[in-house]
Amino acid sequence: MSNVLRIAIVDPDDTSRGALKSTLLGLDTVWLEAECSRYAFFSDVATQTNPDVGLVNLDGDPEAGVQLVESLTQTHPEMAVLVSSSSTDGSLILRTMRAGAKEFLTHPVRPEELAAALHRIARGKFGSSISGGSGGCKVIAVAGATGGVGSTSLAVNLGCALASNPENSVVLVDLDLAVGDADVFLDTIPEYTLSDVAQNVSRLDFTLLKRSLTKHSSGLYLLPRPVALEDGRHISTDDMQRMFGLLKATFTHLIIDTSKSFTRLDMFAMEMATDILMVTQLDLPCLRNVVRLMMAFGETEGLKEKLRVVVNRVGHGAGQISIRKAQDTLGHEVYWQLPNDYRVMVEVRNNGVPLIEQAPKAMITQSIAQLAAALSGDDALASEQEMPSKKTSWLGLWPGGKSSKSGDVATAD
The missing domain is CATH 3.40.50.300 (P-loop containing nucleotide triphosphate hydrolases)
Known part of the structure; x- marks a missing residue:
């Protein structure tokens, strides 16, 4: 199917990364292409796997995470960057969006929120939804x-x-x-x-x-x-x-x-x-x-x-x-x-x-x-x-x- 979103995630925390993987596996037309536990390595992972979406959890190191988002936006312009964080600080959200993130999700990420965000990305990329309906x-x-x-x-x-x-x-x-x-x-x-x-x-x-x-x-x-x-x-x-x-x-x-x-x-x-x-x-x-x-x-x-x-x-x-x-x-x-x-x-x-x-x-x-x-x-x-x-x-x-x-x-x- 051509309208499958391939996703790579980076999250230094094993527990939250595991929860995020489980959420992604529950979405029909989403494929988890790669996962990474260190911000420093994620650019290489993205280059090797070329995913449609990169999902960055900022909780491990917010500064390093925002810098990664900015770098990914410049080096992989075709990849949509999503960000998740347990912080709801307005300045962090603003910096992340200015760095190039398409969506900001509050951690822990709820399935319906992630599905909605991916729907918006798929609509822009494919002109259609990837979740629910007849497309599943x-x-x-x-x-x-x-x-x-x-x-x-x-x-x-x-x-x-x-x-x-x-x-x-x-x-x-x-x-x-x-x-x-x-x-x-x-x-x-x-x-x-x-x-x-x-x-x-x-x-x-x-x-x-x-x-x-x-x-x-x-x-x-x-x-x-x-x-x-x-x-x-x-x-x-x-x-x-x-x-x-x-x-x-x-x-x-x-x-x-x-x-x-x-x-x-x-x-x-x-x-x-x-x-x-x-x-x-x-x-x-x-x-x-x-x-x-x-x-x-x-x-x-x-x-x-x-x-x-x-x-x-x-x-x-x-x-x-x-x-x-x-x-x-x-x-x-x-x-x-x-x-x-x-x-x-x-x-x-x-x-x-x-x-x-x-x-x-x-x-x-x-x-x-x-x-x-x-x-x-x-x-x-x-x-x-x-x-x-x-x-x-x-x-x-x-x-x-x-x-x-x-x-x-x-x-x-």
Whole structure:
């Protein structure tokens, strides 16, 4: 994405610098390019990394900090300089602004104040905002109530559907570190894996990151699970936070195919997700697992509210629980229904070709496009699917016009 602000910070205090880094990592389209603990070295850091924004905390030495701001303004005129300080002394603020600082932020810096300052800088640099709104990255975590319900095939084909829109740039991360197989669905042999990127993310920029990903013919980028089982054990949540931050700053859509173990990395991914698609089937074991998972999600603030229940393989057999009964059991609305088409999905899986290429006119393929549109907020496109005839009662529409959305997909893990 061209409107990402690359930032370098200098702050002699480790604690405040760490807090500032955490704030920056929480902003979608901001990339922390470099950090420095000494004013004397920051000019060299700026020369080597050429950031869009230099953020200087004056608290370590106000005099040296103001001199640095003045020097940066002269030697790096293309770089916007932001200043933070716990001091609210008017003379210090005036001297800093006269030295060339674009913004003065009171320390500790609040996220909304930093976002607003960066918004003003981005508007001047790119003519648009970098924070919030449609410009942010949509993060979709896809999870399964149990193995074999179709979560991986949904994640892969949803990613390909989103990538078919030239306005989107989409990456799929396979977070099933043990037995993930998203690469098999796309018939690719990746050169780099999740562990490679996580361990080297501090050295990557946007160009190197994309070179580390595998690009499919559909336009979807893939970051697959590690090759060796032991490699996944060395990936920490800190690694994931920085890696996801860079991916969010680079792509419009980030899809995460989680494992069925709901590890700390899976839960971390769901906490940072915009939407969580919980894939289940209309049988008692699956529905019971969804209930258990929703109870667990309720213990983390904001997690349950992002949950979208996706019922897969509707119409698979006469013994299935009805949609209405499933909703009563879950105590939660069904967001999307996915019709069963096992034959097509077996062909897709065995050939390593996504639905959008293997069967572009199939109902399943159209359903994925509708789901992608709904998740992207395009309600008009999402509602274009023809209403089914009475013979297609497998859609299980709600009575009285109150229905779960059914731009529906059938998938197989």
